[in-house]
Amino acid sequence: MAWGTQRNWRWCSKCQGLWFGGNPAGPCAGGGVHTKVGSGNYSLVHQATSAPGQANWRWCSKCQGLWFGGNPAGPCPAGGNHTKAGSGNYTIAHQSGAGQQGWRWCSKCQGMWFSLNNTGKCPAGGGHSQVGSGSYRQLIVTQRIRVHTKILTAPNISIDTLMQNMREVYATAAIDVEWASTENLNLPALNDLDVGACVMGSTTAEQNTLFSNRNNVGVNDIAVYFVRSTVPPYNGCAAHPAGKPSAAVVQTSTQWTYAHEVGHVLGLFHVNNNDQLMTGNGTSNITNPPPDLVGSEVTTMTNSALTTNV
Amino acid sequence: MAVDMEQVKAALSPEELDYPRTAKQLGAAALPHLEKIIGGSDTSLAAKAAYLAGLIGGADSAPAVAKAARSSQATVRIAAAAAAAHLPAEHSDAVLLQLVDDADLGVQKVALRSAPATMSDALRSRVSALSRELTTAAPKAKAKAKVKKAAKPARKAKKRKK
Numbered sequence: 001m002a003w004g005t006q007r008n009w010r011w012c013s014k015c016q017g018l019w020f021g022g023n024p025a026g027p028c029a030g031g032g033v034h035t036k037v038g039s040g041n042y043s044l045v046h047q048a049t050s051a052p053g054q055a056n057w058r059w060c061s062k063c064q065g066l067w068f069g070g071n072p073a074g075p076c077p078a079g080g081n082h083t084k085a086g087s088g089n090y091t092i093a094h095q096s097g098a099g100q101q102g103w104r105w106c107s108k109c110q111g112m113w114f115s116l117n118n119t120g121k122c123p124a125g126g127g128h129s130q131v132g133s134g135s136y137r138q139l140i141v142t143q144r145i146r147v148h149t150k151i152l153t154a155p156n157i158s159i160d161t162l163m164q165n166m167r168e169v170y171a172t173a174a175i176d177v178e179w180a181s182t183e184n185l186n187l188p189a190l191n192d193l194d195v196g197a198c199v200m201g202s203t204t205a206e207q208n209t210l211f212s213n214r215n216n217v218g219v220n221d222i223a224v225y226f227v228r229s230t231v232p233p234y235n236g237c238a239a240h241p242a243g244k245p246s247a248a249v250v251q252t253s254t255q256w257t258y259a260h261e262v263g264h265v266l267g268l269f270h271v272n273n274n275d276q277l278m279t280g281n282g283t284s285n286i287t288n289p290p291p292d293l294v295g296s297e298v299t300t301m302t303n304s305a306l307t308t309n310v
Numbered sequence: 311m312a313v314d315m316e317q318v319k320a321a322l323s324p325e326e327l328d329y330p331r332t333a334k335q336l337g338a339a340a341l342p343h344l345e346k347i348i349g350g351s352d353t354s355l356a357a358k359a360a361y362l363a364g365l366i367g368g369a370d371s372a373p374a375v376a377k378a379a380r381s382s383q384a385t386v387r388i389a390a391a392a393a394a395a396h397l398p399a400e401h402s403d404a405v406l407l408q409l410v411d412d413a414d415l416g417v418q419k420v421a422l423r424s425a426p427a428t429m430s431d432a433l434r435s436r437v438s439a440l441s442r443e444l445t446t447a448a449p450k451a452k453a454k455a456k457v458k459k460a461a462k463p464a465r466k467a468k469k470r471k472k
Contacts, residue, residue: 192420234390
């Protein structure tokens, strides 16, 4: 199943809290309403049942803030306690992963706040508290790609984990990864996909047939097909016909193959450096996870027609 | 050139392995290591090892490919079927004779494709028989589906009458 990402979450410099900027600003414990001045555009995972991280974070429709719904609701700057009415279920990277560090849970108001400036203003009174909090990370994005998964054989590493890994690596380039849809395909004759020499710009009849299965896939969206194996055996192959940005990833691929193959679709080539996502020595040899994207690669990705501003 | 197991495993690691170049670089000295990898528990490496063994080529590659053809893992047998296309006909024949009758559809598909032009009479006869089965199976399946579809409204109508 696909999980969604929601952008336009903002940091408020007055209370240090995280709030949803897609609606009019809600009341702020720092006085008046929240501000988005100086804030990046944060992307949160929502409606995920199995994405890595801590689920049960909620949007409060009264103050627009993000708070932890796994505990009784804390005080809300709009009065009374936070509400989860109308909220999705947000999952936040917790203790590990990429993204901006320094985000904490406040045990007084249950809110998410940024701890590296000052303690801000807590609706429960005084500043926020980080006592008992884990270390949370938030992704700041300026662009996005849309990816669809098509499953002939599910990979050994869950697609949730593969997606989250890609999301973390791409966030270092400020690129948000939207998991737009997922679909099971019953195509046994293509489950061991003939990919020939796997050369960009040259595809086999089987690749052409498989990659023409594009339900829900927009013109500038990327479709990734999970197959049992390729012939000859590769971890994945990103060669695709013109106008059908696609890649195949095999069942035994590594935790980084998915992000690596999408990197090829966005125009990246192999490098001889095992700290980087695009290592040509095998992503199983990545030495310092999560792997890096260097400046020239980020430029290539952001210049791709498949990457759009948010 | 002598090669050790670590070098061979490293050579098999890339996402999109350049098989012709790797076969040239490692050469026949890699075959004993490839055979061990084929028998190992890492099926991803085993499949790559099987195909690379085929590409290294010659009679010396045959035992490694034959071992892959006996693997319990379908993806390794698929790699063996693909590798057989690069073996001399006298060696590919035995491997393909076994794999064209494999219970796994993927293995069968690749084995049929790998059958060389100069195959033995035994292999030719199996390939012809399987090709006939495949071409007749599709219309048969279609016909069955048609009959089933046609029968459905009648059954529904009966139910309605009751």
